[in-house]
Amino acid sequence: MVTMAQSPPSAERLRMIDGFLVEAWADLVRHDERLRPLSVEVRFDRGVAHLSGEVSDAGQLRLVRDVVGRLAGVYGVWCRVAVGGRAPVVVDLGCGGTKQWPGNLGLDIYPAPGVDAVADLSGSLPLADDSVDVFFAVHIMEHLIDFLPLFDECHRALRPGGVLHVMSPWWRHVNAVADPTHVRLLDVQTFKGICGQRPPGTPRWYPLHVGCDGASIFADLTPLGPDDPPPPAYHLARFFD
Template identity: 85%
Template sequence: MVALAHTPSSAERLRAMDGFLTEAWLDQVRHDERLRPLGVEVRFDRGVAHLTGEVDEPAQLRLVREQVGRLAGVFGVWCRVRVGGRDPVVVDLGCGATKQWPGNLGLDIFPAPGVDAVADLSGSLPLADDSVDVLFAVHILEHLIDFLPLLDECHRVLRPGGVLHVMSPWWGHVNAVADPTHVRLLDVQTVKGICVMRPPGTPRWYPLHAGSDGASIFADLTPLGPEDDGPTATHLARFFD
């Protein structure tokens, strides 16, 4: 059976969906007394929720993430939220001259404006264990023949509860094959494989969110410890076949 390609949403529809999501979130906050007192601002940009602001404790941030991620039409939940008065440590992998947010630490194999440290992403990251709150891997994985070592490094450097944000071209869109430097094709199902199909003893991931807009795939992953429970079949069914 040949899979039918998704039709990417138009820019006009994505802008309209952002308006719908903004209204839906404000309505949810009005009706959820757990959310009303929290100092988190949520902005939607082409289906990606951008969270900023401040909360007192990690559980409050997890609550906001979970509730935003449940809205239909949200492809990813990207966070830069202060927790307990501390700014998050956010690292852009392969940032080039463009960081996802100003103030992020930028790593790339080539020096460029915005690159704070030169690093080969196919090797070890120049970051300490459990030192990072948020990692961005935006349009990176498709450039690596074997991206699993990079994911293992991301697992090592993320603090418990930290998040890896992934964005890559969807395999069925022309963007996936138009760039001759792309050496891997990815699907949302690839994210499922990362989370549940790796051998025992390798770093484990829990999918907070995963989706596709027909042009790109998105995934928000948090590291699991050796004793942590993995995702249930019910949770996986939200995102994967």
């Protein structure tokens, strides 16, 4: 029996979902005294929440991420928020000529306008330990035969509480196979293994949010330290089978 793949929402439906999310977030802010004093702007674009602004401490930022991520219709929570007066260090991996935000540090294997440093993403990243607040890996992982070393490098370079944002084609959508340079197929369940089933001693991740819109998969991951407990089963059950 052939099972039909999930169809991605139409552009019109995504526009309406974004409108719903704007109203839902405004209602949350009105009724949650923890959120009202925070200087964080939340913008929604095709189901992805884009956070900008400033907070006093990392706990406030985690709160906003968590609350936004619980809204139905949110596929990912992308963040560029200053904490305690310090602007975040944001790195776009494989950015080419396009960055997610102006001012991000762009790494790519090929030199191009907007590429700040040439780096082979299948090897070591030219970044110090604990030096990055946010990584964007948008349409990158599907081009790497083995992407786990890149995850490990991001884990090394991220500060505690930092986030790796991943976006890739969903394996059942035509975009996953239409590009002959794609060498890997990915699913939401791929991140279950990255977060919960890696061998002891390898870098581990906590999933802040994981979603699929029928065309792309999204994952927001934060590094776990060697002594941190694994993600609880009830949290993994939010995203994974």
